[in-house]
Amino acid sequence: MALPARQQVTYWSIAAVVFLLLLWVLGNVIMPFIVGGAIAYFLDPIADRLERMGCSRALATTLIFVLLILIVVTIALAIIPLLVEQSSGLIEAAPGIFDNLRVFLTERFPNAFDEGSPVQTSLVNLGETIQSRGAELLQTVLSSAAGVVNVIVFIVVVPVVAFYMLLDWDRMVARIDQLLPRDHAPTVRLLASRIDRTLASFVRGQGTVCLVLGTFYAVALMIVGLQFGLVVGLIAGLLTFIPYVGALVGGALAIGLALFQFWGEWWMILSVIIIFMAGQAAEGNVLTPKLVGSSVGLHPVWLIFALSAFGTVFGFVGMLVAVPVAAVIGVLVRYFVEQYQAGLLYQGIGASAAPPQDPSDPEA
Numbered sequence: 001m002a003l004p005a006r007q008q009v010t011y012w013s014i015a016a017v018v019f020l021l022l023l024w025v026l027g028n029v030i031m032p033f034i035v036g037g038a039i040a041y042f043l044d045p046i047a048d049r050l051e052r053m054g055c056s057r058a059l060a061t062t063l064i065f066v067l068l069i070l071i072v073v074t075i076a077l078a079i080i081p082l083l084v085e086q087s088s089g090l091i092e093a094a095p096g097i098f099d100n101l102r103v104f105l106t107e108r109f110p111n112a113f114d115e116g117s118p119v120q121t122s123l124v125n126l127g128e129t130i131q132s133r134g135a136e137l138l139q140t141v142l143s144s145a146a147g148v149v150n151v152i153v154f155i156v157v158v159p160v161v162a163f164y165m166l167l168d169w170d171r172m173v174a175r176i177d178q179l180l181p182r183d184h185a186p187t188v189r190l191l192a193s194r195i196d197r198t199l200a201s202f203v204r205g206q207g208t209v210c211l212v213l214g215t216f217y218a219v220a221l222m223i224v225g226l227q228f229g230l231v232v233g234l235i236a237g238l239l240t241f242i243p244y245v246g247a248l249v250g251g252a253l254a255i256g257l258a259l260f261q262f263w264g265e266w267w268m269i270l271s272v273i274i275i276f277m278a279g280q281a282a283e284g285n286v287l288t289p290k291l292v293g294s295s296v297g298l299h300p301v302w303l304i305f306a307l308s309a310f311g312t313v314f315g316f317v318g319m320l321v322a323v324p325v326a327a328v329i330g331v332l333v334r335y336f337v338e339q340y341q342a343g344l345l346y347q348g349i350g351a352s353a354a355p356p357q358d359p360s361d362p363e364a
Contacts, residue, residue: 023314023321034320036161042204043068043162044169061167065159079230191331198327205291210240212287213279220275221254224268227261229254236276240283242304247283251276302326 022030043064050060165172180188214237221229236250254272262268306326310318340346 023318031320032157033161036158037165038320039158039162040165040169041199042207043166045200047166047169057167057170061163064166065163069159191335194331194335195328198331199324202327203323205288206241208291209283209287210237210246213237213240213246213283216279216282217250217254217275221272224271224275226254226258226272228257232257236279242307244300245304247276247280302330 046064047057047060050063051057055063177185177189214233216233217236218230218233221233226232232250232254235253236246238246239249240246251273254276255269258269258272262272303323303326306322306329307319310322310325312318314321
């Protein structure tokens with residue numbers, strides 16, 4: 001005999017509260033496991049395809065991780081030193097950039113930038129703050145023993161967790177399926193398949209879009225000679241995951257740097273603007289429609305709200321789980337709307353009591 005609906009709601013509500021509490025209390029502890037599980041989830045289709053080609057699950061997992069390690073090591077040796085160098089240079093150059101901005105604005109709006117005026121003081125303080133905080137952040141990351149230990153643990157634990165979860169992924173899914181309440185197993189499977197389809201379409205697709213755009217921006221900006229082009233491209237690519245934010249932040253940063261570096265060379269500034277316009281045209285017309293699709297169901301406003309809310313409450317770990325949780329909530333809401341529209345509360349008694357109409361009747 002199935003449990004009453006009120007009791008089932010109580011149990012599922014308690015489970016949701018426990019999940020949020022664990023996320024809040026154990027955020028830093030479970031972060032490597034969340035990242036490792038996410039990596040295993042993203043790589044599972046590749047492992048399944050290798051299995052269909054004749055590989056065992058262990059061999060498929062090993063091949064995937066050997067290739068992944070080679071890619072990561074290559075990126076670390078080729079890109080990370082340059083990225084650190086440009087990041088440090090950008091932080092050091094921040095006060096000079098803001099000083100040039102102050103001089104430029106003072107020449108055109110002299111009354112607003114008198115010595116000691118609020119605008120002038122704000123620009124000076126902003127440049128000094130960026131430099132001090134940026135240097136402080138780099139110094140903390142590089143010198144803090146605890147930070148170094150956490151980074152090492154993260155680097156070691158994540159691949160191990162991802163490897164074993166990918167190896168046992170199908171068995172874990174089958175075991176969870178066995179534990180589902182029998183009365184609700186078909187509904188849970190239906191919702192799980194929709195959630196999986198949403199996450200696969202959005203996260204995997206959007207991740208590919210971020211990688212492609214970030215690479216394009218970085219390479220194109222470095223070709224035109226923009227200083228710190230690699231950093232700007234990386235920032236724009238990463239923030240592309242949040243709709244519209246990547247283009248706005250990356251474009252503003254790149255164009256602002258171009259104005260100070262290429263002042264008077266308008267064709268160079270125009271080339272930077274064209275790079276971001278081309279990137280946005282490719283994203284909107286080619287990359288997002290092909291890789292993400294239009295049926296994902298994650299509205300940009302809902303996604304931005306989820307990232308902001310979970311990031312504020314749960315920190316960086318909250319931002320990691322914000323997209324999956326937003327996808328789950330979106331699928332559940334759409335399912336309940338479907339059930340509501342199919343029920344008497346929406347259709348009314350008249351819809352079920354009305355006799356069927358003859359389609360040949362001209363008055364029907």
